[in-house]
Amino acid sequence: MESNDTAHRILTTRSEGHGGRLTVKLSMTARSGEQTLKERYNVLKYDLGMGYAMPEGLRSLIPKNVPPYVDQGENYVERVMRALFYFKQCSLIGPSGTGKTHIVYLVAKIAGIPLWEINCGLQTSVYDLFGRFVGLGKENWVDGQIVSWCRYGGILYLDEANMMKQDVATKMNPILDTRGHMVLNEKDNEIIPRHPYGYVIISMNPYAAEFAGTKPLNAAFRRRMSVWVDFDYLSVGTKVSENEVKLIAERTRLPLAIAEKMTRVAAEMRKRYKNGDIPYAPSVGDLVNWGTLVADGLSPRAAAEETIITLTSDDAEVQGTVRRIVSMVLGTEDEVGEKVETS
Ligand SMILES: Nc1ncnc2c1ncn2[C@@H]1O[C@H](COP(=O)(O)OP(=O)(O)O)[C@@H](O)[C@H]1O
Numbered sequence: 001m002e003s004n005d006t007a008h009r010i011l012t013t014r015s016e017g018h019g020g021r022l023t024v025k026l027s028m029t030a031r032s033g034e035q036t037l038k039e040r041y042n043v044l045k046y047d048l049g050m051g052y053a054m055p056e057g058l059r060s061l062i063p064k065n066v067p068p069y070v071d072q073g074e075n076y077v078e079r080v081m082r083a084l085f086y087f088k089q090c091s092l093i094g095p096s097g098t099g100k101t102h103i104v105y106l107v108a109k110i111a112g113i114p115l116w117e118i119n120c121g122l123q124t125s126v127y128d129l130f131g132r133f134v135g136l137g138k139e140n141w142v143d144g145q146i147v148s149w150c151r152y153g154g155i156l157y158l159d160e161a162n163m164m165k166q167d168v169a170t171k172m173n174p175i176l177d178t179r180g181h182m183v184l185n186e187k188d189n190e191i192i193p194r195h196p197y198g199y200v201i202i203s204m205n206p207y208a209a210e211f212a213g214t215k216p217l218n219a220a221f222r223r224r225m226s227v228w229v230d231f232d233y234l235s236v237g238t239k240v241s242e243n244e245v246k247l248i249a250e251r252t253r254l255p256l257a258i259a260e261k262m263t264r265v266a267a268e269m270r271k272r273y274k275n276g277d278i279p280y281a282p283s284v285g286d287l288v289n290w291g292t293l294v295a296d297g298l299s300p301r302a303a304a305e306e307t308i309i310t311l312t313s314d315d316a317e318v319q320g321t322v323r324r325i326v327s328m329v330l331g332t333e334d335e336v337g338e339k340v341e342t343s
């Protein structure tokens with residue numbers, strides 16, 4: 001990211017005074033930025049967008065400003081891009097908050113291709129996802145997101161794929177074959193072949209089962225996924241990741257010592273979440289929210305009340321559990337020096 005910005009600055013500065021060449025140089029900047037990302041994540045080999053002719057109007061579906069993805073040698077970005085490069089589809093498994101959605105955005109950005117994101121847990125109807133007639137007359141057909149993806153290409157991201165409604169899954173099955181196609185029975189049986197640059201990523205949370213009543217993934221879906229990438233939190237239980245601590249400190253500008261304690265709280269909560277004791281555990285993003293309030297001057301404890309404690313559950317008992325974890329890690333005195341009442 002930093003080197004990307006540097007390249008941008010250098011090129012912009014160099015082009016000062018040569019107004020006529022400015023646009024050319026800026027588009028070169030964008031390309032060299034993507035190049036830098038490809039090097040950074042070691043994915044030069046897996047060019048998912050090479051030769052893709054971007055249809056007009058879809059450029060806005062390419063994610064922008066995606067923060068860096070941090071791991072500790074798992075090379076998640078590389079693994080996902082390799083899977084898409086060889087098999088056109090890939091499955092991401094892991095608890096909520098481990099960066100699955102983040103990585104999909106990053107992959108689409110690096111590849112420079114559109115992202116079609118569908119949250120299957122929202123129970124969106126077949127008509128919304130595939131398309132429908134609006135008003136009267138056969139001319140007024142409007143493609144849904146899945147049909148648009150099939151026609152124009154890009155990454156179709158099916159979040160919480162195991163929550164997908166059966167009628168949607170049934171319609172999806174034939175297109176999960178890489179050389180598959182879609183038949184729009186509703187629309188004079190129009191046949192749409194799967195776009196050669198049409199990639200699919202599905203994600204699932206194996207720990208949601210106890211709380212959200214999720215089902216196992218549809219068997220036809222499972223058979224068509226060639227690669228499964230397992231995600232986990234950077235820190236869990238007694239394992240506290242230095243990289244996560246640094247990430248929190250950088251994104252909140254808090255001292256490492258505070259970021260470390262916050263990460264320890266998260267690690268303990270994640271362990272309990274995986275054991276089925278609490279219904280949610282904080283992600284890096286949730287810790288950044290907590291830290292943002294601390295950086296603004298709230299005590300870590302008060303800031304925890306407004307963020308991770310209430311975020312976890314509305315249930316008073318669960319909130320009590322999280323509060324005890326926070327107290328256990330922070331001790332009796334807050335990092336900002338403020339005395340804390342004990343009851
Ligand atoms: N490894 C990571 N590196 C950087 N940010 C991360 C990482 N993992 C999670 N995050 C951040 O945590 C938050 C939750 O991630 P998200 O991608 O929504 O998780 P998931 O889709 O697995 O539930 C986001 O703000 C994301 O940027």
Ligand SMILES: [Mg+2]
Pocket residue numbers: 100101102159
């Ligand atoms: Mg997600």
